[in-house]
Amino acid sequence: MPTDLPTSRSHTPETTRTAPRRTHDDAPDTAALFTRLALLDDGPERDVLRDELVAAWLPMAHRIAGRFRDRGESVEDLRQVAALGLVKAVDRYDPSRGAFESYAVPTITGEVKRHFRDRMWALRVPRRVQELRNRVRVARRELTQNPGSAEPTVAELAAHTGLTEDEVSAGMEALESFSTLSLDAELSTGEDGYSLADTLGDADGSYDVVVDREAAKEGLRRLPERERAILYMRFFEDMTQSRIADKLGISQMHVSRLISRSCARVRAEALGRNAE
Numbered sequence: 250m251p252t253d254l255p256t257s258r259s260h261t262p263e264t265t266r267t268a269p270r271r272t273h274d275d276a277p278d279t280a281a282l283f284t285r286l287a288l289l290d291d292g293p294e295r296d297v298l299r300d301e302l303v304a305a306w307l308p309m310a311h312r313i314a315g316r317f318r319d320r321g322e323s324v325e326d327l328r329q330v331a332a333l334g335l336v337k338a339v340d341r342y343d344p345s346r347g348a349f350e351s352y353a354v355p356t357i358t359g360e361v362k363r364h365f366r367d368r369m370w371a372l373r374v375p376r377r378v379q380e381l382r383n384r385v386r387v388a389r390r391e392l393t394q395n396p397g398s399a400e401p402t403v404a405e406l407a408a409h410t411g412l413t414e415d416e417v418s419a420g421m422e423a424l425e426s427f428s429t430l431s432l433d434a435e436l437s438t439g440e441d442g443y444s445l446a447d448t449l450g451d452a453d454g455s456y457d458v459v460v461d462r463e464a465a466k467e468g469l470r471r472l473p474e475r476e477r478a479i480l481y482m483r484f485f486e487d488m489t490q491s492r493i494a495d496k497l498g499i500s501q502m503h504v505s506r507l508i509s510r511s512c513a514r515v516r517a518e519a520l521g522r523n524a525e
Contacts, residue, residue: 334360
């Protein structure tokens with residue numbers, strides 16, 4: 250028997266070993282190109298090589314963009330944002346710091362997330378609340394992924410995410426803030442349909458009257474009893490100055506002077522307190 254034949258599996262010929270496989274097909278081997286790019290000065294040659302690298306890694310950028318589909322933005326727009334992140338990654342990458350993919354993935358992902366944070370929210374929401382919204386949204390999806398699953402409660406979401414119930418509530422409110430309704434949005438499909446604007450009230454002028462009365466109360470309390478009685482009869486019982494004069498046994502001219510003087514005093518006190 251020939252003695253040079255393998256006697257165990259550990260001696261399997263090199264040609265029969267299986268080469269390691271990548272986890273996906275959008276990670277080309279461009280290490281040599283990046284090394285060459287780092288050595289080139291700005292100019293046409295560097296621009297061509299840069300474009301070649303961007304084109305090679307573009308499928309990966311599109312894959313990352315696909316993770317954010319169905320969130321209110323078109324896939325095409327997401328791909329453009331991801332491509333912008335890829336260009337930034339190519340320009341800033343240092344070959345001596347490790348594999349390009351480990352640098353590019355968080356760079357591109359961050360660019361897409363920043364797009365949602367800065368461009369897609371109809372209302373300006375603090376970043377902390379946006380993060381709560383994302384955690385609550387993911388938790389709701391995970392807890393309802395089985396058919397027939399009930400909508401999770403705030404307590405269940407808090408237990409699943411490790412957040413407090415107040416934080417979960419803030420995240421749930423933020424879920425409703427991602428988009429807004431137009432004031433012209435139709436709220437009913439019937440013949441008597443109405444828009445959101447129809448539900449908004451008009452400014453009520455009576456509020457100004459309430460404010461004025463509250464401001465005048467203290468000044469009215471400081472008036473002598475007869476002056477308070479005259480103002481009450483004139484402005485609350487709608488009596489004429491002549492009738493008031495007859496009732497009090499004084500002249501109409503005197504009533505007029507008392508009304509003017511009393512109103513001026515109350516007004517001055519009200520304005521003085523407001524100024525303070």
